[in-house]
Amino acid sequence: MPETRTKIARLVLVLDELLTLAEAHEKAELSRYRQLAFSFLTFDTSVSRLMASLGIQCEMRIEELQRVSRQLGLTDGLTELPTRGEQPSAAQPYFICSPDMASDVLEQAIIDAKYSLRFHQHLREATAIPALYPAMSVIIKQKQAEHAVLEGFMSSRSCLDLTMMAS
Numbered sequence: 001m002p003e004t005r006t007k008i009a010r011l012v013l014v015l016d017e018l019l020t021l022a023e024a025h026e027k028a029e030l031s032r033y034r035q036l037a038f039s040f041l042t043f044d045t046s047v048s049r050l051m052a053s054l055g056i057q058c059e060m061r062i063e064e065l066q067r068v069s070r071q072l073g074l075t076d077g078l079t080e081l082p083t084r085g086e087q088p089s090a091a092q093p094y095f096i097c098s099p100d101m102a103s104d105v106l107e108q109a110i111i112d113a114k115y116s117l118r119f120h121q122h123l124r125e126a127t128a129i130p131a132l133y134p135a136m137s138v139i140i141k142q143k144q145a146e147h148a149v150l151e152g153f154m155s156s157r158s159c160l161d162l163t164m165m166a167s
Contacts, residue, residue, distance in 0.1 A: 015129050016074050022123055022139070023065045029116055030058035036109060043096040047106070050153060054146060061139055068135050106157070110150045117143040 033055035040048040096102045120143050124136035 015072060015127075015132070016069075018123055018127050018129075018132065019065055019069050019074060022120070022136075023062055023069075025116065025119055026058050026062045026065065029112075030055050030062065032112065033058060036105070039094060039096050039105065040102070041095075043102060047102070047153075050149075051109075054149075057142060057146065061142065064135065064139075068132065072131065103154075103157075106150070106154050110147065110154060113143070113147040113150050117147050 033051050037048045037051035037055060040051060096105060117140065120136065120140050124133065124140060127133065127136065
């Protein structure tokens with residue numbers, strides 16, 4: 001019986017597609033973090049500040065992607081930052097009103113951060129443009145730090161909640 005060789009196809013995105021995908025993803029992340037910051041505002045201002053700072057990091061990544069796009073001569077594909085008046089997603093509760101809800105929302109934020117990290121890792125793998133590799137690598141390092149910060153924050157909050165319950 002003849003042996004059939006299977007090749008694994010590698011997805012390679014063209015430059016403008018990759019930058020557009022990365023920017024669209026970061027804009028969605030920015031919107032999500034802004035909504036989280038707002039949702040936690042009346043429940044826990046420390047969480048609200050954390051989410052706001054993660055949103056600021058998204059803004060900086062969007063600006064960097066736009067800079068890279070201009071540097072490579074692709075000014076048509078990428079757009080401006082989203083306006084602050086965007087509608088919140090329907091799945092996200094408007095205000096956090098209980099510790100259980102806060103825990104669930106923070107757990108989902110960690111899952112979303114992990115997804116975002118994997119998304120950018122796949123984008124870096126899909127690029128055949130050496131000039132993009134450093135920028136994508138920096139974004140991946142930032143996403144790893146973002147995920148670690150959220151996990152660390154959640155674990156420190158869990159310890160605090162346990163000590164508060166014990167006393």
